[in-house]
Amino acid sequence: MKIFIDTAKLNEIKEALSWGIVDGVTTNPSLIKQAIDALGKGVDMENYIGEILRAAGEGHDVSLEVTGLTEEKMFEQAKRLHDRFNSIAGNAVIKIPANPSLNKTSLQDYDGLKVTRRLSEEGIRVNYTLVMTLEQALLGAKAGARYVSPFAGRIDDYLRERAGISFGKGDYYEASGMGEGEEILNDEGIVSGVDLVDNIVQVFREYQFETEVIAASVRNPRQVRELALTGVDIATIPFDVLKRMTSHEKTYEGIVRFTADIVPEYASLFE
Numbered sequence: 001m002k003i004f005i006d007t008a009k010l011n012e013i014k015e016a017l018s019w020g021i022v023d024g025v026t027t028n029p030s031l032i033k034q035a036i037d038a039l040g041k042g043v044d045m046e047n048y049i050g051e052i053l054r055a056a057g058e059g060h061d062v063s064l065e066v067t068g069l070t071e072e073k074m075f076e077q078a079k080r081l082h083d084r085f086n087s088i089a090g091n092a093v094i095k096i097p098a099n100p101s102l103n104k105t106s107l108q109d110y111d112g113l114k115v116t117r118r119l120s121e122e123g124i125r126v127n128y129t130l131v132m133t134l135e136q137a138l139l140g141a142k143a144g145a146r147y148v149s150p151f152a153g154r155i156d157d158y159l160r161e162r163a164g165i166s167f168g169k170g171d172y173y174e175a176s177g178m179g180e181g182e183e184i185l186n187d188e189g190i191v192s193g194v195d196l197v198d199n200i201v202q203v204f205r206e207y208q209f210e211t212e213v214i215a216a217s218v219r220n221p222r223q224v225r226e227l228a229l230t231g232v233d234i235a236t237i238p239f240d241v242l243k244r245m246t247s248h249e250k251t252y253e254g255i256v257r258f259t260a261d262i263v264p265e266y267a268s269l270f271e
Helices: 010-018 029-039 045-056 071-089 111-121 134-142 152-163 193-206 221-229 239-244 249-260 264-270
Strands: 002-006 024-026 061-065 092-097 126-131 147-150 212-215 234-237
Touching: 002 010, 002 239, 010 045, 010 239, 024 045, 024 234, 045 061, 045 071, 061 126, 071 092, 071 111, 092 111, 111 126, 111 134, 126 134, 134 147, 134 193, 147 193, 152 193, 152 221, 193 212, 193 221, 221 234, 221 239, 234 239
Parallel strands: 002 024, 002 234, 024 061, 061 092, 092 126, 126 147, 147 212, 212 234
Antiparallel strands: none
16 A cells, blocks of 8 residues: 655655655645644745655646636646646646535536546546546546545544534544444445445446545545555645554553663673
C-alpha cells in the first residue's frame, strides 16, 4: 500500500518525506485554508503550491483541487492548474468532485463525470474525490479517472451522526460496523468507511480497472491497518496520524531497557 500525506502544510510534507515512506501528497481547499491560516496573510499562493510540488518531486503525485462547480468552470480551472504546475515536476493531479452539486435540486449532478472524461481524454490525470459510495467510484473509473478517493472517515461520521452517537474526529469506528443483526448501522448496506473501501477494491479488481483507489479521510492508526488489509492501493493520511503510527508504549519501554543495559565493552565498538 502506498502512503500519501494528506496536508497542504509545507513543513509537514517535507518532514514526512524525509522519513522515506511517503509516495505522494493530497490537498484540498480546506487543507489549503489550514496551511494559510497557520502562515498568516500575504502568502504567494502560486509560489507556495510550486514549493509543495518541488518538495514532493518527480514520481510523487500531488493532488490539487478545483473550486468551480460546473463542467465548464471545472474544466477551465483544471486546465489552468495543470498548465501552471505540472511542468514543475510532472506530478500534478487534478481533483474533481464526484458530484459538484450544492443541493439535491441542482443540475450539476453529472458535471464531475463529464469533466473527468474530458480531462482524461486530454491526458490530464484526475483524482475523482468526495466519493461516498461504490456507485460513485464505479462511475469515476468508467469516466477514466486515474484515482478515486472514497472518504472512509466521513462515512463513519455519517453513520454515527444518523444514529445520534457523539464522537471526536479521531475516534475509532468498528470496520465491521456497529449494532447487531438487522439493527446494524449502515448506509445502503455499507457498514463503515473501511467496508466502503473494501467493496470498491473488490469491484475494481473483479473488472480490472486501471484506476487506483485512494482511501481518504483517515482518522486514526487502527483505521490505517484495517484499510491496508483491504488491499487498497493507497491511503492518504494526515500528519498527526502518521506520527502516531510510529509509536507504541512497549517500544518506548524497550528503548529505555536496552539503553540502560549497554555495557562499556559494547559501547566501545562505536568509539
